[in-house]
Amino acid sequence: MQYWKKLSVAERNARVQQALTENVNFSTDASFGYPASHLDDKVFNEDAPFLKDAPVLQTYAANPNHIGCHTLGTSEAAFKGTQEIEREVLNVVACDIFKAEPNSFDGYIAPGGTEANIQAMWMYRNYFMKHKNAKPSEIAVLSTEDTHYSIAKGCNLLILDWIKVPVHFMERYIDDSELESLIINARAAGKKYFIVVANMGTTMFGSVEVADIYTEILENYGLEYKLHIDAAYGGFVYPFSNPDSHLNFRNPKISSVTIDAHKMLQAPYGTGIFICRKGYIENVLTTEAEYVEGMDLTLCGSRSGANAVAVWMILFTYGPHGWQEKVNILQMRTGWLCQQLDLLGIEYFREPYMNIVTIRQNHIPQWVATAFNLVPQKHDENNQWYKIVVMDHVETEHLSHFIDVLKHGEAPPEDTSKYTEIVHNNSFFMRF
Numbered sequence: 001m002q003y004w005k006k007l008s009v010a011e012r013n014a015r016v017q018q019a020l021t022e023n024v025n026f027s028t029d030a031s032f033g034y035p036a037s038h039l040d041d042k043v044f045n046e047d048a049p050f051l052k053d054a055p056v057l058q059t060y061a062a063n064p065n066h067i068g069c070h071t072l073g074t075s076e077a078a079f080k081g082t083q084e085i086e087r088e089v090l091n092v093v094a095c096d097i098f099k100a101e102p103n104s105f106d107g108y109i110a111p112g113g114t115e116a117n118i119q120a121m122w123m124y125r126n127y128f129m130k131h132k133n134a135k136p137s138e139i140a141v142l143s144t145e146d147t148h149y150s151i152a153k154g155c156n157l158l159i160l161d162w163i164k165v166p167v168h169f170m171e172r173y174i175d176d177s178e179l180e181s182l183i184i185n186a187r188a189a190g191k192k193y194f195i196v197v198a199n200m201g202t203t204m205f206g207s208v209e210v211a212d213i214y215t216e217i218l219e220n221y222g223l224e225y226k227l228h229i230d231a232a233y234g235g236f237v238y239p240f241s242n243p244d245s246h247l248n249f250r251n252p253k254i255s256s257v258t259i260d261a262h263k264m265l266q267a268p269y270g271t272g273i274f275i276c277r278k279g280y281i282e283n284v285l286t287t288e289a290e291y292v293e294g295m296d297l298t299l300c301g302s303r304s305g306a307n308a309v310a311v312w313m314i315l316f317t318y319g320p321h322g323w324q325e326k327v328n329i330l331q332m333r334t335g336w337l338c339q340q341l342d343l344l345g346i347e348y349f350r351e352p353y354m355n356i357v358t359i360r361q362n363h364i365p366q367w368v369a370t371a372f373n374l375v376p377q378k379h380d381e382n383n384q385w386y387k388i389v390v391m392d393h394v395e396t397e398h399l400s401h402f403i404d405v406l407k408h409g410e411a412p413p414e415d416t417s418k419y420t421e422i423v424h425n426n427s428f429f430m431r432f
Ligand SMILES: *Cc1c(COP(=O)(O)O)cnc(C)c1O
Pocket: 111, 112, 113, 114, 115, 117, 148, 150, 199, 201, 202, 203, 230, 231, 232, 233, 260, 272
């Protein structure tokens, strides 16, 4: 770990205070040019006494704008203090977690994983068009049917065809021969350039895809590609649970990654992290953005610097060992759940290094799914799966209630809303 460490409360407070003093202070400095200020002080009083020990809320009230990208060229000088905090976050994620060399990447904290994925697709589409003279119709996006719908959204916006790769029903892996025939057909249909999106943890199954399957076949056919890893879900889990993971920047074939801090890291929404190797992000430069100091290289415009501080606080509160321990606990709970399901002969999918368990729908009565808020794969009668995400608040105690309900298999009460209430009150056993 080069950048990531655990800091005490006092150290964290001091670091954020220092960053805020390096920003323009709308309350005390003369700053006439920005269509921005601190938050409305009739509603958000910056002097409220509880803010003193709450660096994230203080930043929120100060309201720095992190518009643009701060790993390349110059940036808006007014917010240079908290921009540096954003760079510290990106260094931890890119170098310490995803094994990039220092200063070898660009990136930013996007509003979410959706934007980070679209940013990647936009960047590669333009790269193929500018540097390879590609027509948009010659470019295709390749990813599995388990891929997050943000990829479909991005294809729609960027007018790119999406080749949806089927996966094995129970094991969720990519079938090489099926992928090969899809690629042969695409080539015959005039596709020459491929944007591959491989998942580190699909949203429904947590499955981690073998990116080499794509790259080997594409290379065999002499086709050009760029490889993006969607680790929106698994980025703060899998690199910790599987130390032998090759889905990182040590693999020269990987050019970019999406990692959501607002999922497993439990950061506030608005913290999707985008990271790419140097040399690519310039492909989405918007030269018309003249009023922004520095280069406009991001899909969104204005974005809050408080989000960067929130992610920074979480990372530097835990430190690498603290975070590893947290992931280990979630793994233990997930393992416990799987053991219990095995004993009951219930079919499920689980990626060994992830904390999602996706259970065949026919084992779960509808009322149990409703009572425990399980998420179905499809919200209609064709649903085949329900998932359990073993998050911080899903303790073994709760999972054990769920297993007991499955064991007893009692008929649903007339009014299932009562059941939900009972489950949530933790007094579930009174019914049996
Ligand atoms: C959640 C998720 C996304 C989208 O992230 P948002 O932050 O909701 O925009 C993309 N990919 C995967 C795999 C996800 O789980």
